[in-house]
Amino acid sequence: MNELLRRMLFLPEQGSTLASRVDHMHYFIVLTTLLVGTGIGLTGLVFLVRYRRRGDHTVTPRIEAPNWLEALYISIPLSLFLLWGALGYRDYVWARTPPEGALDVYVSAKQWMWKFSYPEGIGGVGVLYVPAGRPVRLLITSRDVIHSFFVPAFRLKMDALPGRYTEAWFEAVRPGRYQVLCAELCGLDHSLMRAEVVVLAPGEFEEWRARQQALPPVAAGESSEVLLREDLATPLVEQGRAVAVREGCFKCHTVDGTPHIGPTWRGLYLREEPLTGGGHIRADVAYLTESMMDPEAKVVAGFQPVMPSFQGRLNAAEVASLVEFIQSLRPERPVPPAAKEPLYEQRRGR
């Protein structure tokens, strides 16, 4: 019955303990609505046929509502609605009260990505790893405008507000991959602000966590810096990497293919990039140099014009070494984190 109604109402799979509660309330609402609607519709239909106008001068009786009928008209829907409200509120309170011992995850939203971090310091962008069968408490905030963390399969939604933490929790019922969407208009790429919840079996999750902790801290870019030592073939490339570290480029640019605050450098060299103002640009030496000196001249589409200018801070040799470093980050080597199953296997392997 649950499965039949879920499919008829186009609801997504029930990936969390909240989902089935919300859905049962949903079925109750839909069924009572249809029942009452059918009653009203049939009554109207009968009246339309039975009392249709038969002549220009038909005389009709004067009928006024008796008090008891008015009382009935008020009390039946009122009790129905209050019942809905009360049952729904019971589930809502439950959904707003994280159980003891939940796994904490900090969710930080920004235009247009979701960043997840665990209290012990590990974390990442775009993919939230959680164990199945254990409550997870999300502490959600935003770095710019209001976003809303929405996992349809979990029936879970909570706004991410700048300057505040909001709280939500869920317990995933089985391993799988679930889409995260942003539900509050947050600008140009609102509709592309997607992420994924990867629910692992508890053992696998612990393995994943242990491996993550073994890695050096993963502030964006730094991890990839470590991972990519094999790329550093020539002294000039090595020097470029040092310049990038010194100038803080990795705060915004990753080298593993993940877009962050700025475009990733992985495979950037000679790539055709769409621009915010329309048109495309080929990321050649000229463009890379221009972007360091006058970053707002040609902004790649989907990114905010937030990069500072390095005019006067980099000399010619440093620019050349940076370009050389970017060139060395060839696209074919690492796998970008697209939504494909083997991806996580490879990551674990690193």
Add this chain to the structure above:
Amino acid sequence: MSSAADAEPAVPAEDYLHAERGPWSWLTTHDHKRIGVMFLASLLLMFLLGGGYALALRMELLTPGETVMGRLAYNRAFTLHGVIMVWLFLIPSIPSSFGNFLLPLMVGARDVAFPRLNLASFYLYVLGAVMTLWAILQGGVDTGWTFYTPFSTATGTDVLPVLLGVFVVGFSTIFTGLNFIATVHTMRAPGMGWMRLPLFVWAIYGTAIIQVLATPVLGMVLVLVALERVAGVGFFDPARGGDPLLYQHLFWFYSHPAVYIMILPGMGVISEMVPAFSRKNPFSYRVLVWSTAGIAFVGFLTWGHHMFVSGQSTFGSGAFSILSMLVAIFTALKIFTWLSTMYRGSIWVNAPFTYVLGFIFLLFFGGMSGVAVAVTSTDIHWHDTYFVVAHFHFIMVGASLMAFLGALHYWFPKMFGRRYPESLGVGAAVLIIFGFIATFLPQFLLGNMGMPRRYADYPEHFQPLHVASTAGASLLGFGFVIVAVYLGWSLRHGAVAGRDPWGSRGYEWLSDSPPPEFNFHEPPTFPDRPHDYAEREDRPEVGHAL
């Protein structure tokens, strides 16, 4: 068909349309009827523009990815669709056009209480509309019609002209509301007590109270956003110690009651038409009156149901949920009462009455889905998805629009003295109702699937339902074209209507069609209760297309 009333030489040349001539006489008129007609024309223009945007949006959403516009263009398009439809069409629609035209007629007055203010309110509306449209030419705004901060204070698009445009339109709304309240209080014909007011007047009166009490809050919050944008005052920006939720509270304190500004007049229209076409007295006049007052009052206390997932307190959400249920009760009461009015009546299903049926259908499902999203737990899933889009289109747009079109057909003979082809009217009404349901029913299911609103692009599994919705939208658009064509044609070539073509007992039908310049040739007396049909001979000029 035609009748004794037409044959009477009731000084035919001096109706309000011909009392003075030339565009200047229209632009400087103080006649509430002419102002109502000018509002009607401007509103229809805005509806055309907003509808054009709607079709463009549906085209874009036909497929995932970029079809006819980019993401920025899409964000701008849905913002302007919302701004135009909400602020420039739905909120002023029935009160400013039909309310202006009918209210003095229905209370037996020569005009509204402040005719000059009435004209000023029209020009403020035009000014606000021009400012908003100017913003479109400047490139447009991408904040959505709700202007949520901090996005609206941070975005690079030019929000100010639109904020100011809406601010100015708000003053037009306030002036109109003030005028209606003063008119109902001071200008009723001798002997017309409060419980003898026509139901449409009650509805407009309730609406006017919301307009006067709530709109200033909107004006204030728009000024705050403008200050925040221009001067960086930190009302809403947490970096400056502001509160990002404060805006939502202030905004919905106006904008939830605003929903009742859109729907109450529609309910008034339906309360006029159900007795008229059932030839029955209302099943309970007092229920229809008190539910109007109840909606106008409780409507102020429900704004927090827009914020169940915003991080507001859990208790607050529960309280707003229950209060929202109360508003739904008044609506349910009205539906039951209309239905009961038809009992043992003499029902004439013509074009206006088809819209009545469409209205009741859309109001029922729009209202029930409204109660459903007021249930706190289910709203967690539905909030900001297409379910909400479908819900508010059903009730704000569908029901209001049905009432608007019903009113247009019902009072068309009164306003212009002509009739339109009735069978064509019924056909178009059926097409519009069907098209509307076909457009928005799939969107309920899209919301269930989890499709968020305001998405320029979407994951592929949402596509089939989007295709269905777009197909419905094209049917709907086609329906409107038909209505526009035959009503335009009827303005000149329709059959002469006569004083009371429907056999209605509404007071406005006691005047000529179209009415003379000061509404009545001699001071009117209204001997009967309003909508009193029982056991009485019908007026002679009624002609039925049975």
